[in-house]
Amino acid sequence: MDDARFERMVLEVQDKALRLAHGFLGDWDDARDAVQEALVKAYRRRHTFRGEADPATWFYPILTNHCRDRLRRRRVRSFLLPWRGRGDDGSSDAPPELQAPSPDPSPEREAQRGAFRRALLRALKTLPARQQEVFRLRALTGLSVAETASALGISAGAVKAHLFRATQALQKQLAEWNEGFR
Amino acid sequence: MSRPQPCPEYADALSEAVWGDRVNPGWETHLRECPRCREAWEEAQAFCQRVTATAEPVPDRARRGLAEEVFARTTRRVPARRAGWAWVGGAVAAAGAAFLVLRRQTPTALPEDPGIDFAGVDLEVLENLDLAENLDLLEVLDALEALDDAG
Numbered sequence: 001m002d003d004a005r006f007e008r009m010v011l012e013v014q015d016k017a018l019r020l021a022h023g024f025l026g027d028w029d030d031a032r033d034a035v036q037e038a039l040v041k042a043y044r045r046r047h048t049f050r051g052e053a054d055p056a057t058w059f060y061p062i063l064t065n066h067c068r069d070r071l072r073r074r075r076v077r078s079f080l081l082p083w084r085g086r087g088d089d090g091s092s093d094a095p096p097e098l099q100a101p102s103p104d105p106s107p108e109r110e111a112q113r114g115a116f117r118r119a120l121l122r123a124l125k126t127l128p129a130r131q132q133e134v135f136r137l138r139a140l141t142g143l144s145v146a147e148t149a150s151a152l153g154i155s156a157g158a159v160k161a162h163l164f165r166a167t168q169a170l171q172k173q174l175a176e177w178n179e180g181f182r
Numbered sequence: 183m184s185r186p187q188p189c190p191e192y193a194d195a196l197s198e199a200v201w202g203d204r205v206n207p208g209w210e211t212h213l214r215e216c217p218r219c220r221e222a223w224e225e226a227q228a229f230c231q232r233v234t235a236t237a238e239p240v241p242d243r244a245r246r247g248l249a250e251e252v253f254a255r256t257t258r259r260v261p262a263r264r265a266g267w268a269w270v271g272g273a274v275a276a277a278g279a280a281f282l283v284l285r286r287q288t289p290t291a292l293p294e295d296p297g298i299d300f301a302g303v304d305l306e307v308l309e310n311l312d313l314a315e316n317l318d319l320l321e322v323l324d325a326l327e328a329l330d331d332a333g
Binding site: 003010019022040113117 | 197230237241248
């Protein structure tokens with residue numbers, strides 16, 4: 001991959017990459033750092049890019065692994081330095097906090113959306129790790145099935161199966177919300 | 183309350199359709215004919231729309247300048263060799279500047295000697311410099327000779 005192609009790829013993937021990293025890390029500043037580091041790493045490994053592949057699907061596994069490394073380091077740090085595990089606002093390092101956009105000015109709707117979000121994240125944490133990852137990348141980050149498969153190093157069929165099971169389990173756990181929203 | 187379950191052979195198709203992936207061509211036909219799958223589909227669709235609505239747009243502060251910072255560290259980075267030469271060039275320039283400053287502070291020429299101008303001196307006189315050193319004595323002798331001549 002030449003420099004011009006690499007630069008095009010950076011501009012094409014940066015938004016999805018930020019959302020992907022945020023899905024893992026739960027913090028936009030961390031996500032930005034992770035994406036930058038992963039892109040520099042990808043540049044150093046650009047000779048491994050096969051021309052026929054989509055550069056994004058080549059880059060996402062590099063970013064996913066980088067995010068996992070950061071999470072591991074964070075866990076070790078919070079184990080060794082437990083008082084640093086939580087931020088000033090009491091938020092934990094581990095769960096990615098999704099924040100809803102606020103196109104709806106109604107405070108009631110906004111509160112309802114916030115409550116659903118918290119319930120969703122709680123429910124998500126009860127799922128097997130692979131289902132969590134697939135759901136985060138496909139449903140919350142908006143990666144395609146192929147991109148999710150590439151990012152996690154699994155087949156598209158496995159992504160669909162995990163996504164189906166995760167969706168079923170979450171729907172079951174959040175059944176009361178279905179009633180509430182109707 | 184039990185949730186509606188789709189027909190097992192269309193479970194994958196339902197999941198794909200809900201998340202906007204490529205849909206099995208037979209799915210839509212089946213959906214029109216199967217109330218069980220239709221109910222499951224409607225519920226799953228409502229759930230997924232709610233999930234999608236929780237996704238946060240990427241904030242400007244996360245995106246701003248990111249690509250430029252990456253380019254500065256990769257494609258537009260000053261090559262190491264050039265950086266090395268730049269360092270050497272800088273050192274040479276600094277040494278040159280220091281030399282010029284010191285040189286300006288140090289006198290470059292000796293002050294002119296106002297005493298002796300050798301330009302008009304005869305070679306003979308130069309050869310008899312020892313006599314020249316005794317100029318006072320020669321003047322006294324000249325004075326004595328002048329007295330003799332007068333006397």
